[in-house]
Structure formats: C-alpha cells, structure tokens
Amino acid sequence: QVQLQESGPGLVKPSQTLSLTCTVSGGSINSDRYYWNWIRQPAGKGLEWIGRIYTSGSTNYNPSLKSRVTISVDTSKNQFSLKLSSVTAADTAVYYCARGTVIHDYFDYWGQGTLLTVSS
C-alpha cells in the first residue's frame, strides 16, 4: 500500500523559507505513471494546489505562488520536497503531499498533512 508522509519544522518565522519533505513508501517515486503534488489548506478554508513535479524534473506551479515556490525530487531517497520563500502569516496552513496519476489525472494517495505555522 502506497503511503505518503510529510515532514517539516512546524514553525517558520516571517520572511524565511519554508521547507517540507514528502517521503513515499510502498512504491517507487521513480515512475512515469505518476506525478507528485503539494496542496495546502489554511484552517477553516479550502484547498489550494501549490505545484507538481514529475520524476523527469518537469514542474508546474500555481501562478499565484510561482515566484516563491520550488519543488524538487530525490529519487534515491524516494522523496520530493517543497520550498516556499518569503513566507508570511498567510502561508500558515496544513500542507499535504499527494500522488497524481498520469492516466486518469487524479490525486489517488495523500499524506495526512502537516501544519506549518508562520509566526515570529
């Protein structure tokens, strides 16, 4: 059974760079059948797609975040990562990683989510 697990600092100061990692278990991240996503959800609000990466290295980002976002993949560790720079309180949210399937283009496996708070 595929599982995704987010990890990160929990608390980041304003203006700093947020770094989160998603570890994939139960299957290889190195497959052209899937792509790997970051999605976030502020408390009490809706979901926002941040971006995705294929193991080829190709990426797509949400235009509203593109200038601050970098998603990378480390196939040797079966992980992919998110960096979001110049964070503000508006970036406080639960961050999910999720697998996307190329053939049907849906998110089939999600991590449990990790709360990232931006505060001094």
Added chain:
Amino acid sequence: QSVLTQPPSASGTPGQRVTISCSGGSSNIGSNYVYWYQQLPGTAPKLLIYKNNQRPSGVPDRFSGSKSGTSASLAISGLRSEDEADYYCVAWDDSLSGFWVFGGGTKLTVL
C-alpha cells in the same frame, strides 16, 4: 477567491438527494475534466468522481457527477449521515502554463 465557484453550504435529510454545483470558465471546466473530492473533518481529501462522471472502485453509486459547458455538479442520492463532509470540485486550467484549480468547497450537512 477560488477560480471555481461552489455554494459554501448545502443540506438535506437522510434519504434525500442533494446536488452541489461548481461553476468555472472556458479555460478550466469548459475544456477539461472535472474531479470531485470528499473531505471528512480532520482528514485528507478522498477522490469521489474523476473525468466528470467516473467513480473509482469503492465509491458507492449514490455519488454521481455531470458536466455541461463551464459548469459541473455532484449529486448524492440516498443521503446518509456519513456523507456529512466538505466537497471540492477540481479542474485543470489551461491558462498560463497550466495549473490545477479548486472550488472553494461546499460543506454538506445532513439534518
């Protein structure tokens, strides 16, 4: 403000049929598939409908999806208490370099 527009709330009594709408534009719903996710409190979203009207295995046939033009809808028949959750529509948007867009979510209450 979300690119896709959903009503913030919907409600129904057990056994009823409810529908949740999702309105978008030509660059998203109008030219791409629509997906629906269910999010129970404190959990990650779960796929309900893909490619407008397809159900993954394990999703009851009480859930159905449809799309017309730049709008889509999710219908839930035979409403049950465990259907109380948040529902999100999602579509790919072709503008700029392309990106996934979500609706703002609809909180379904089973009365």
